[in-house]
Amino acid sequence: MRRAILRTSKLALGATGCAAAAGVLSINSSKGLAAAEPASAKDLDVDGVGGRVYSALINRKVNACPMAIRVAWHASGTYDAAAETGGSDGATMRFEPERSDGANAGLFIIHDLLLQVKSALGSALSLADLWTLAGCKAVEFLGGPRVPFAFGRTDASPESARVPPNGLLPDASQGAEHLRDVFHRMGFDDRDIVALSGAHTVGRCHKVRSGFDGPWTTNPLKFDNEYFRNLMNLEWVPRKWDGPLQYTDAKTETLIMLPTDMALKTDPIFAPIAREYANDQSAFFRDFSSAFARLVAKGAPAACQPKPLSKCPKAAAAAELRDWAMHGSLEHINRLLAKHGNGTPVDGLAYVDVDAKEADTGRTAMHKAAFWGHAHVIAFLANTCLANVSPEDFAGDTPLHDAARFGHARIVRALLDVGANCSSKNRAGETPLALAVKHDKADVIALLTEHSQAELTNAAKARRESFLLAGASVPLKKEKKK
Ligand code: HEM
Numbered sequence: 001m002r003r004a005i006l007r008t009s010k011l012a013l014g015a016t017g018c019a020a021a022a023g024v025l026s027i028n029s030s031k032g033l034a035a036a037e038p039a040s041a042k043d044l045d046v047d048g049v050g051g052r053v054y055s056a057l058i059n060r061k062v063n064a065c066p067m068a069i070r071v072a073w074h075a076s077g078t079y080d081a082a083a084e085t086g087g088s089d090g091a092t093m094r095f096e097p098e099r100s101d102g103a104n105a106g107l108f109i110i111h112d113l114l115l116q117v118k119s120a121l122g123s124a125l126s127l128a129d130l131w132t133l134a135g136c137k138a139v140e141f142l143g144g145p146r147v148p149f150a151f152g153r154t155d156a157s158p159e160s161a162r163v164p165p166n167g168l169l170p171d172a173s174q175g176a177e178h179l180r181d182v183f184h185r186m187g188f189d190d191r192d193i194v195a196l197s198g199a200h201t202v203g204r205c206h207k208v209r210s211g212f213d214g215p216w217t218t219n220p221l222k223f224d225n226e227y228f229r230n231l232m233n234l235e236w237v238p239r240k241w242d243g244p245l246q247y248t249d250a251k252t253e254t255l256i257m258l259p260t261d262m263a264l265k266t267d268p269i270f271a272p273i274a275r276e277y278a279n280d281q282s283a284f285f286r287d288f289s290s291a292f293a294r295l296v297a298k299g300a301p302a303a304c305q306p307k308p309l310s311k312c313p314k315a316a317a318a319a320e321l322r323d324w325a326m327h328g329s330l331e332h333i334n335r336l337l338a339k340h341g342n343g344t345p346v347d348g349l350a351y352v353d354v355d356a357k358e359a360d361t362g363r364t365a366m367h368k369a370a371f372w373g374h375a376h377v378i379a380f381l382a383n384t385c386l387a388n389v390s391p392e393d394f395a396g397d398t399p400l401h402d403a404a405r406f407g408h409a410r411i412v413r414a415l416l417d418v419g420a421n422c423s424s425k426n427r428a429g430e431t432p433l434a435l436a437v438k439h440d441k442a443d444v445i446a447l448l449t450e451h452s453q454a455e456l457t458n459a460a461k462a463r464r465e466s467f468l469l470a471g472a473s474v475p476l477k478k479e480k481k482k
Helices: 002-006 046-057 065-076 108-124 127-141 176-186 190-201 226-233 259-266 270-279 281-295 313-327 330-340 365-371 375-383 399-405 409-417 432-438 442-469
Strands: 236-238 247-249
Touching (some): 190 259, 190 281, 226 259, 259 270, 313 330
């Protein structure tokens, strides 16, 4: 019964076959530019460049995601809405005096790490776009929400750059009034201030950089709502040390809060919002994604500004489903389906479109579950919701293409188990197997080859059986003429 209600698009189960796919596309392959350097920002795609950013930020040597988030924030947080100065456009952090602003100490490591992405993509990708995109992707890589992003920022020349003065970023030793001065200047409201401060759920303070020391959370490489849970639920006392005032948790003395963090707990307007985020991670994710998308677009051209979120409940529920599929949370998926998926309209909505595509990428919940390695969500979406297991995104990639490209054998297995189509070709003409070969993913090559051989055998068997059923004699092999 439930299956019929939840199902919203045609099944793609059972379609099979096998062949190849594309590397981490940095270029919109629908334009046939996959092999060449992209001509302009229009030819770039967010997930493709994101793949290159991933290798630059997360590898055997480092996980530099927290600092990448901070780079994006500092590149944008100089914005002054009244004067229309500062912000992410221009990549002005390369120039004095912003370059040697004490607040930016140490951040140039990220600029250097990202140079490999810049040199691979050339002039089509501005540093201003790269720094801000890296921050958005870093949030996602650490398990946080997807942050909408659009290319189009340009890099100013040393002669033309309007470099903002130093001192525009917040001072951690101050309180609520200062936070409002700084963030209201950028055009944010009080709710945005609390949501954005939640970025301190990742990373840590370094004595050598800021004078402060220590992490806010027990897992500084996981983007979740622990920062708010710690802030609101633990007891905080001033740390006794030879350094600026900061707070430590009374029980373990291992975690920290800055004076500006504590202001979120003591200010009567900030505190209920921080409490809400401590109790409801999805509310934090939703608000953070929206605020961070607006932050990295401060001072940038119109093309970079995030589109207002859809007010349509159908699109909103589908977007929420995609988010939970990305995070692998069956609990939240079930909660969403229980609210909207039982045939009784809630907010005018009686079902969730499990195959709905994200507007800018064409990606579905199945793509997200596969990309982020959630085999249990793949099985649930396919078997319970009867979702399409081989939808195509903007580049023609199916979930199987993604899994094959990155060598996720467990996910390839899960997709084959629910009937994924392994013969479909993306816009570059590549099948999942070709992609696995291209990226030298031995386990996946073995799985897909074995699968296609089993299919050929099954097809031959089926042909033979249909001959027999039709009463025809099975053609014998011709004897070789002597
Ligand atoms: C609300 C005012 C804010 C203040 C006063 C503040 C201050 C600081 C300070 C002092 C550090 C430590 C830097 C170091 O020693 O390496 C830090 C780190 C960090 N901040 Fe903030 N910050 C604020 C808001 C934000 C916002 C809005 C974001 C992003 C949305 C952000 C993201 C981060 C991240 C990810 C780190 C960790 C960096 C690392 O591990 O290297 N902060 N912040």
